[in-house]
Amino acid sequence: MEYQQGENRQQLALYTSCLDDMVPQDNSVRFIDQFVESIDLQKMGFEPLPSQGRPPYNPADLLKLYIYGYMNRMRSSRQLEKECHRNLEVIWLLKNLKPDHNTIARFRKENPKAIKRVFRYSVEIAKNFNLIGGLLIAGDSTKLRAQNSKKNNYNKKKIERHLAYIEDKLKEHSLALEQADGDKAEALRTEIAKHKKHHKKYTRIKQELQADKSSENPQLSTSDPDSRHQIVRGMITEVCYTLQTTVDDQNKILIDYKLTNQNDKKAMGMMLRRAKSILRTNKFTALYDKGYHTGSEFCTAHQLDIKTLVAIPAIGxxxxxxxxxxxxxxxxxxxxxxxxxxxxxxxxxxxxxxxxxxxxxxxxxxxxxxxxxxxxxxxxxxxxxxxxxxxEYAPYIEANALRVTQNKQRYKQRQALVEHPYGTLKRQWGFDYIITKRKISVASADAGLMTLAYNLKRLFNLGVKFDITAVCAALNSFLGVMLLAITQLSTQETLKIAFPRNFIKFMKYGNLNPETEFKGKLV
Structure with a gap:
């Protein structure tokens, strides 16, 4: 039987092709390249990584690498380093640059606030393309496991159990040592030294917990200090972070995120303030589940003049x-x-x-x-x-109960909205844990790249395409009028930017000034 034959690996090609010809025009890697090139990264807050000898890597190249990695389920700096050597799309994107894994990891670790601003920029793009309705939003949270085991998470009760166990063992070994001799006595002395070392460690942790007055039940995680032991679902617990998100209903685009180590009870008011600032309006309805049912948060929503529908929990x-x-x-x-x-x-x-x-x-x-x-x-x-x-918050709680009763069908949309990003991030992409550790700010950079990759994937799937260079050239030659068919939003609808007002709106996002748009806001 004859089979298809591959080319001879030693065969020289007469007509060579350039690197650009190897990447299709509709490849998402070109979209990533255009997106990052449209940003002034210095104004966003990115700083070149210090280097010795040769010039540093451009932050734009490292940001492109990370966005590509997260959009393709790759977060490890070592894995991204490998892709720089073998992945044709990455080679095209970075123009054959090959940063090492330490450089890649440091970029994410040292730029959490700048990554947050890039996420805001993706939201601005979606707003300017009318992909965000701003009339109905839904908020929820999900737990992301931290790089800290339950064994290395301590509270006061756990420390007391450890210390009590060690003290009992020390008494037991001390009594046995009085009657032992030879090798047995030496083994007991080794055990006693080991337990004394652990006793010293747990005593230090106990003192740190007693000094922590920030909560009624303080915790201490030794591997990732900012992570907390929380209930994930039912009786299942994990040492994790809580990712709060807000989703717009029109195209299920994330408009905001915040990584915390707290539960949902005091989160709704904060997220509504941020949503109002991002959307620049309060004429929207916000949907939340019963975990957010807190009187003080309803009071905050009333002060912001935002309509909320929060599920009513069962009576204890x-x-x-x-x-x-x-x-x-x-x-x-x-x-x-x-x-x-x-x-x-x-x-x-x-x-x-x-x-x-x-x-x-x-x-x-x-x-x-x-x-x-x-x-x-x-x-x-x-x-x-x-x-x-x-x-004192009863009037606000009763008003919410009345709204829920009158809008049952609308509230049913909540789960379909908020679970779409989580299904993509956690189930499809496998991002159910934080890959970084040591600080919540570093963990926030990981969460920021997750949400940024999700938004860009949505924009790409909706057919958003833009070329800033072409638009600027058109502005100079055509004086900003009658620019047709710049962007296709989807297969069902085409947006033609043909009037000066809409053209200026497009240029606004293309040349967004982070100093005016982001200064003092939601960092």
């Missing part, structure tokens, strides 16, 4: 009545009289005293009718009768 067991009919949410509040009416028609009043918790103040409402109520055993088990608490 401790707050439930013996019969669901008599749960606190079934008591009707009258704002004029500042009273509650229970399902049996009794009025609950307050003595106007305000009680304080760590996060909010509240008032208590009760009635003397509880003593002789025939259904008291269905309403409460408390000896002094039913007590209803109303926090």
């Amino acid at each position: 067991r401790a707050s439930q009545a013996p019969h669901p009919k008599y749960n606190a949410e079934n008591f009707i509040y009258n704002q004029k009289t500042d009273t509650y009416t229970c399902p049996e028609g009794h009025k609950l009043t307050s003595n106007q005293s305000h009680y304080k918790t760590r996060n909010y103040t509240f008032k208590q409402y009760k009635t003397k009718a509880c003593k002789g109520c025939p259904v008291r055993n269905l309403c409460t088990k408390a000896k002094n009768g039913k007590i209803v608490q109303r926090s």
Whole structure:
């Protein structure tokens, strides 16, 4: 049987082709090249890496390499170094430059804020191409595992267990040493020295935890100090970071991200402020899940005049009545009289005293009718009768509950919006962990490149193409009027930039000045 035959490896070609001919015109690597070339990286905050002897690498080349790597599921600096030697697309992109893995890794480590600004720039591009609607956004978070094992994460209880175990072992070995001799005694002395060394280490960690007053239950991670032991889902826990993101509904483009080591309870207000600044409007609706249901955050949303739809969590067991009919949410509040009416028609009043918790103040409402109520055993088990608490944020919580009830179909869009980027990043690309360590700022650079790669992939798939050099030449020769068919947004719709206003808008993103657009904002 005859087979197709390959070319002779020693055969010389009469007609050679240049490197540019080996990369198709519709390849995403050309899009990356055009995107980075349109940015003034010095104004974005990138600085050339110091080098000895020969000139440093251009930050643009290293940024191109990282964007290409993240868009193709490669984050390791050593893997990217290999691609510089064997991958034709990377060779074309870097013009045959071959930086070593240390140079590549240092670039990511030392430019977290500049990478954040490049992400903002991708959002500006999407806005100027009308790819962001700005009317409906959804926010959520995902956990990204840190480079720190559970074994090397400590809290006060864990340290106390370790110290108690070591002290018991030291007592045990000391008693055994009194009766031992020869090799056995030497082995016991070695064990005692080892336990004393560990005791010293854990005592130092205990002192650091006691000195940490930033939270009620401080933690210490030895490999990645800023990472925290958190619940991932159900009873599964990991030492990880929390990536907060905001997604626009029109094309599922990420408009914002922030890497934290906290849970979702206090995150919504911060993300809404950032979204308002990015979109330059507050005329949008924000969708969040029940993890963001916090009174103070609803107050922040009200102050920002932003409409939110946040899922209502179930009532905790401790707050439930013996019969669901008599749960606190079934008591009707009258704002004029500042009273509650229970399902049996009794009025609950307050003595106007305000009680304080760590996060909010509240008032208590009760009635003397509880003593002789025939259904008291269905309403409460408390000896002094039913007590209803109303926090200072109750009006905002009730307003959200009303909006959710009136917009059930709209809220159902939330999961489809927020899970699309996570499905791409974590399931498709395998980015379910942070590859860097030591600081949250360095981890944020990794997260920034993930989200930047996702946005650029979306823009490329939507058909965005731009050539800044050609546009500038057209401006000089054509005086900024009637420039047709610069960009195709998708296979279904073509945007023709034909009028001066839209042309100037296009040029605005092409020559974006980071000093005016980004200074003091969301860094």
